[in-house]
Amino acid sequence: MIDETDRKILRLLQENARMTNKELAAKLDLSITPVYERVKKLERKGYIKGYSARLDHEKIGKGMMVFMHLKLQVHTHENIRHVIEEVDHLEEVMECYHVTGETDYLLKVMVKDMPAYETFVVEKLTKIKGIANINSSIVMSTVKSTTSLDV
Amino acid sequence: MIDETDRKILRLLQENARMTNKELAAKLDLSITPVYERVKKLERKGYIKGYSARLDHEKIGKGMMVFMHLKLQVHTHENIRHVIEEVDHLEEVMECYHVTGETDYLLKVMVKDMPAYETFVVEKLTKIKGIANINSSIVMSTVKSTTSLDV
DNA sequence: ATTGAAAAAAGAATGGG
DNA sequence: CCCATTCTTTTTTCAAT
Numbered sequence: 001m002i003d004e005t006d007r008k009i010l011r012l013l014q015e016n017a018r019m020t021n022k023e024l025a026a027k028l029d030l031s032i033t034p035v036y037e038r039v040k041k042l043e044r045k046g047y048i049k050g051y052s053a054r055l056d057h058e059k060i061g062k063g064m065m066v067f068m069h070l071k072l073q074v075h076t077h078e079n080i081r082h083v084i085e086e087v088d089h090l091e092e093v094m095e096c097y098h099v100t101g102e103t104d105y106l107l108k109v110m111v112k113d114m115p116a117y118e119t120f121v122v123e124k125l126t127k128i129k130g131i132a133n134i135n136s137s138i139v140m141s142t143v144k145s146t147t148s149l150d151v
Numbered sequence: 152m153i154d155e156t157d158r159k160i161l162r163l164l165q166e167n168a169r170m171t172n173k174e175l176a177a178k179l180d181l182s183i184t185p186v187y188e189r190v191k192k193l194e195r196k197g198y199i200k201g202y203s204a205r206l207d208h209e210k211i212g213k214g215m216m217v218f219m220h221l222k223l224q225v226h227t228h229e230n231i232r233h234v235i236e237e238v239d240h241l242e243e244v245m246e247c248y249h250v251t252g253e254t255d256y257l258l259k260v261m262v263k264d265m266p267a268y269e270t271f272v273v274e275k276l277t278k279i280k281g282i283a284n285i286n287s288s289i290v291m292s293t294v295k296s297t298t299s300l301d302v
Numbered sequence: 303a304t305t306g307a308a309a310a311a312a313g314a315a316t317g318g319g
Numbered sequence: 320c321c322c323a324t325t326c327t328t329t330t331t332t333c334a335a336t
Binding site: 010013014015016017018045046047048049050051052053054055056057059060061062065067069084087088091092093094095096097098099100101103105106110135136137138139140141142143144145146147148149150151 | 161164165166167168169196197198199200201202203204205206207208210211212213216218235238239242243244245246247248249250251252254256257261286287288289290291292293294295296297298299300301302
């Protein structure tokens, strides 16, 4: 189990993964060694899965975000497996979840702009066999977006 | 503008934000200095917005994810401002987008479990004035989840 | 578990192609 | 824009508590 000191480390590393052990130690009122040991433990035990650079979507040409609700034609094991496999390979699909409710799957898709989105839908998504229905919610603006969980 | 070398650096740092300049240099067949200069430039120009630790949702007690579609009662400037302000303050809300389609806002919510979700809905979300309607899609399983954009 | 110190590695800064 | 070198800082290990 992890204690409050570990949770503080996780909070700080969520905000800045490149914070040095020295900086962490200063904020936690500890010496460097225990901080070093704790970070290694959190990595080893899988609390920390990795470290990522956060990029500017607009600047790197992924300024358009769309949430797409997919409904399957038939819910056979084979159809589910096939659709999942195909969706997984699409680089535009950042996230895909099996969800409860009216639809079966929810996808978060990121593309450059509207023409790129149309190409994605026409050339890739609708070519996947087994999808009955697609309902899209285009993101007009981002009210809030964080990757930092309340640990 | 950025070139292919810059894009490779962004790709690698998305996967591992703690990769050293030495490792980057080896993968790019460059010496350390240009790599150092390029990373600093990408940070300075805002292509890299920051670095985050990726945590294990289950392990830190955020094992339940729900997407919630919100519809507003009235679309006055004042009501929109109020709802946005309140939603922004909720720690369970990781993302909130203004979207096209049937509903107005899409929220990604992360909580510990079903009781915590019920508490969130009853004690927090439904206490916000101005929300007409909530439609929830509970995540049963994650088919794909990546933070690495195809740069 | 934490401290302090020492060795190894990486980062920052500089002068030159 | 890139390379090589030096200087500084950080990471990592280890003895001691």
